[in-house]
Amino acid sequence: MLIKRQRYPSIKEHQVTDEAVYQQRRQILKQLGFMGAGALLAPHQSLALNLFGDDKPKFKTHPLSYSKQENHGETLTPFNKVSGHNNFYEFGTDKADPKANAQAFDIDPWLLRVDGQVEKPFSLSLEALYKVAPLEERIYRLRCVEAWSMVIPWIGFPLKALLEKAQPLNGAKYVAFETLYDPKQMPGQASVFRGGGIDYPYVEGLRIDEAVHPLTLLAVGLYGNSLPPQNGAPIRLVVPWKYGFKSIKSIVRIRLTDKQPPTTWNLLAPNEYGFFANVNPKVDHPRWSQARERRITTGGLFTNNRIDTLPFNGYNEVASLYRGMDLRRFY
């Protein structure tokens, strides 16, 4: 039997060491002449170049109309970091891979299916995704389980608005989400090694009360425009009080169900990633502490912006969802 976690360590050491240290190492190698121009490219950039040559298609985003949110003193992570430092293993496991490999991602036509235990199942076309409900800006902190975080101005609508259209039945206790499966477009799905050992499609889930919480967002854009492919175009989930891996990208199916659905990182390493995955500074990852995080802001080479991690990522209004639950056991 393939023990994926051991053969393909899913989170690499450099992802939990300081990015500055990692970048400095590369800088030193470059100065010593060990890295040519090619070595400075992300590993899979060359693949994209081979496939598309100079005619490589360019993904186009478009401006959205939305109501702006007042920013109460959060320093936003700049657009180039939000769209250049990503986890999207379908396009490769390094932080620069998704941007390098996803620019030819074809999202038209797209179909998002909403079904399962509902009165009225339906599907939405690409155009319809932007019209489910009035679009609103939501400035949210995103805390990755790897102990880095960003502040991102998303644009989207509450997941609740979409679920209501389907009229969930009484038996619907959970919501299951699924990312597109298309190995022709996603090099990580075409190779176990490139895809970090994940059994695709990437799947995620929420309890129904979490899903209909007003903070739970379906995002179709960020920084004023529709989503770049590396951030999960055309539609992705954002659950700001949970570790980033819950915020599944490029969703094609949302299914209401009576049973807790399987989730990708829990399948891969159940002792490291639970179903709930609420941000919790008191529950360490088995391989590192979750007490603090590196906030990615303007991010020069020598920034080392470490801050305390807050329970529920600072979104205390969700605490009542978990009253009476042992959050160490249900991590």
Ligand SMILES: Nc1nc2c(c(=O)[nH]1)N[C@H]1C(S)=C(S)[C@@H](COP(=O)(O)O)O[C@H]1N2
């Ligand atoms: N389909 C899919 N969704 C995904 C991932 C992924 O690899 N595949 N990575 C997750 C992780 S670990 C994080 S931290 C966030 C990162 O979102 P961002 O790149 O937009 O910041 O996406 C999440 N959603």
Ligand SMILES: [Mo]
């Ligand atoms: Mo993450």
